[in-house]
Amino acid sequence: MKKKIYLVLMLVSLIATGILLFNRIQVENQAKSVEILADYEEFAIMATQQGIPTSEMFEMLKDAGVSGIALKEETLFNMVMEGKPIEYDLVKTIKSDLDWKDKYDDAAIRHLEMEASPYDLVVRTYDQSIFEAMVTHIKARYDAEFYTFFDESINTIVFKGSVDDVYYSEDERYRDYNSKSIKVPKKELSSMVEDMGIGFDAQKIAEIKEAGLAINLRPGNYYKYNSKIVDAYFDDVMRYNEVPNVLIFNGSDILSYTKETGIYQQALYDRLKEIYLPIGLVEASDQLGFIAQNGITALTKDLEFNIVRVFPVIEYIQQRYNYLGYYEGGKEIENTMYRAI
Incomplete structure (x- = not known):
């Protein structure tokens, strides 16, 4: 009798192990491709440093075996960093300027x-084309109560913010003549609104397409007023x-995550399931896990782990050029990528 019980237990164990093994084989059979993506922002800067057009840089990347370019949504912050003719600030900072009314229309x-x-x-x-493009993208993504547009000689957009959005400066403590710390004022510098996605730049997309490279469009998010953001992205x-081939979210949230609910919108799940699109988990620098993004763990589980590493x-890998005087050129960088695969 005991032998029969042992035999049944062994059979159950073998069946369970076989199912797990089969599922693992099925998953790993799908993971037979590698895609090398170059970040638009980084290589556009490199092109400028080299004194060549961005499109030429992308052609060089294609010849080197890069399969595509990862392009983030535009943000107010990166538009200013790229020297585009816009500026932004908090209302309280604007009003600290005695002549602030001279800079706006009635x-x-x-x-x-x-x-x-x-x-x-x-x-x-003052740039009408930039203003109109921003208006189009913002209306497509965010709820109407979030913004107010003023199409005047000085084009103005006002985004509704809160104290939760504020970015502060680092420690700027006051000291007296004896170097004694007197106080540490919190200086409000900006708002996280500067980092929300406001659409993709059509000119950048055209540059990438001209080089014959695929484009991985990386969506941003804002944690409220975002009921239309999934449809806008797709x-x-x-x-x-x-x-x-894989959806790689940009920023601290996944697409459509809202702070109020603590979860993403059903529309995102439906779209991903419809076209069987995996999401990307970006490996952390210590290689012990992935970079945390609000909502990504729940989405990973809901998609039954349809994910891509x-x-x-x-930076520390990029610095391995002519590494230790032994690996010539970018050989060790290439080796690191092979080890990652």
């Missing part, structure tokens, strides 16, 4: 005086005919 001034909160973020530009994917060539 309708915007009335709004800033009567309706805006100190933590609203104000964007201004509309862009279809418009540019650039369905990625994303190995970033971070």
Whole structure:
């Protein structure tokens, strides 16, 4: 009798092990490809440093075996960093300038005086084409109560903000003549609104396409007023005919994550399941896990782990050029990538 019980237990164990092994084989059979993506921002900077057009840099990358370019959504921050003719600031910072009214037209001034909160973020530009593009992308992504547009001689956008959005400066403590610490004021510098996605730059997409490279469109997020953001992203994917092999989120949140609910929108799950699109988990620098993004763990489980590992060539790996005087050129960087695979 005992032998029969042991035999049954062994059979059950073998069946369970076989199922697990079969599932693992099925998963690993799908993981037979490697995609090398170059970051648009980093290589655009390199092209500028080399004094060559960005499109030429991308052609060189293609010849070197790069399969595509990862392109992030535009943000207010990166637009300013790229030297585009816009500027932005918190309302309370704007009003600290005694002559601030000279920089805005009448309708915007009335709004800033009567309706805006100190933590609203104000964007201004004289460039009509940039303003119109921003208006189009913002309307497509975010709820109407989030923003107010002023199409005047000084084009202005006011985003509704809160104290939760504020970015502060580092420690700027006051000291007396004896170097004794007196106080540590918190200086409000900006708002996280500067990092939210406001659409993809059509000119950048054209540059990448000209080089014959695929484009991985990386969506950003803002944690509220984002009820339309999923549809807006996938509309862009279809418009540019650039369905990625893996969806790599940009920023601290996944697409459509909201702080109020603590989860992503159902629309994101539905779209991913519809086209069986895996999401990317970006490996942490210590290689002991992946970079945390709000909502990504729940989405990973809900998608039944339809995920792809994303190995970033971070700074300390990039510095392994002519490594130790033994590995010539970028050989050790290449070796690191092979080891990652």
